[in-house]
Amino acid sequence: MLRIILNKKPTFWLLLAIPALLMLRRYASGDLIAMDMLHPTGEWAARLMIFAMVLSPLVSLLGPKPWLNWLVQRRRALGVAAFVYSVLHLVFYLIDMGNLVDILAEFWALGIWTGWAAMLLFVPLALTSNDASMRRLKAGWKRLQRLVYPAAVLVLVHWIFIHNNLIPALVHFVPLVLLVGARFFLSPKPQPKGA
């Protein structure tokens, strides 16, 4: 019984929503102001994006594993959750800034426009994260979803320059770069379909 509930997709959605619910509760209680929400929402967006991105390299390196397969089946949910957190991130940015003049004044700062650009790339990825789009786009779907790689580079630059600090960004991105790199160098054979 427990196992059936845990394996349900809605359970996974709920799991992914927990950090958002916790931080929104603190915001609603006045414990956090809009500015305080920027860091956690952005961090969770990046983290879930990275989580979705490392699954294929892990399958390539470790071979098929039941737990990996369990996660791969839920990869699209991870991607959509990353998008939802990035939308929250943007919403709280807009609340915090409060007016267009201030937003435009800092738009071309390296740490800002990279965030907007990553957001822009996330939109088509999220909009096509459904069965109907996968069927309609066929092979093009995979090509489209590869936009996540340039988006990840933009997220990394956004994070480093907004934070004036390398360490937290690197803690998240070094594993990603190592795994994607390892997959690229260690498995020259083409990936089987669906991997």
Added chain:
Amino acid sequence: MRVFIPLTLAAAAAMAFVSAPASATGVIKCKSGPVSGWKTQDELTKKLTKEGWTVRKSKVDGGCYEVYGTTPEGDRVEAYFHPVTLEKLYVGRRGEVLFRKPGY
């Protein structure tokens, strides 16, 4: 029982991923001595408000007071002040340096 492996993994990931609050960002450091010699953040906020600033939030970072707010000129900035003298040390906007006191 296979479900317990992803569960354990998720728990481990959650543990590893619990957001550490952003500590010193390392933009500016102040040799400000013991806290007992510092002026309060309230005093800083009052002083800045009188000068035309809007203070959204302030905290201690790298031994300085770090303030998020709007300057009298209307720029949304992050600024650093010395906690003993309340002297302005640094003003930046998303990493772009708008003002930096020589020596800091």
